[in-house]
Structure formats: C-alpha cells, structure tokens
Amino acid sequence: MEQIQLWTNLLGNLGFPIVLTGYLLLRFEKRIEILTEAISDLKNTCSNCFYQNNKQP
Template identity: 55%
Template sequence: MNNDLLNMIGNLGFPIAVSVYLLVRLEGKLEVLTQSINNLSNVINKSNAS
C-alpha cells in the first residue's frame, strides 16, 4: 500500500506542481488584465461624459 501511494505521488507530483505553478502565474496576469480593462472602461466613460 505504501509503495503504491509513493509511486502515485511520484508519477503525479510533477504534473500537479507544474499545474499549480501555471495557475498561480495565470491568476496574477488575469488580475492585471482586469485592472487594465477597468481603467480603460473608466477612460471611455469619462470621454463620453464630456
């Protein structure tokens, strides 16, 4: 049982670690993109209000 568990962790550990790393990086980029879209929306709204 312990060998099976260690083998499964060994086989799946690297793909899980890579997936978590990529998701964390993607989350940061999505946050920046959201802020940029909000800023653009504010500029457009100010431009239309004039």
C-alpha cells in the same frame, strides 16, 4: 538490479497500498508543480486584464 530488490523489499514489508501510494505521489509531484505554476500564471493574467479594463481615463 538494486532498485528491483529495494521495491520488492518495500512491498514485502509495507504492503502493496503503501508502496503504490508512494510511487504515485513521487510520479505526480512534477505534474502537480506544473499545474500550480499554470494556475498562478492564469491568476496573474486575469488580474492584469481586470486592472486594465477598470482603469480610469
């Protein structure tokens, strides 16, 4: 119940666009972290493949 009052108070004081932006940033933060991790893993995998393909016998 307190969360509803908090969101209503924020909405009244700050305005809809600011509250919506804050909500979306908090909600998508975890997904952004997961994507960053996946990109890092892909970079490492590509680097390893490139290194193995260019080894001198």
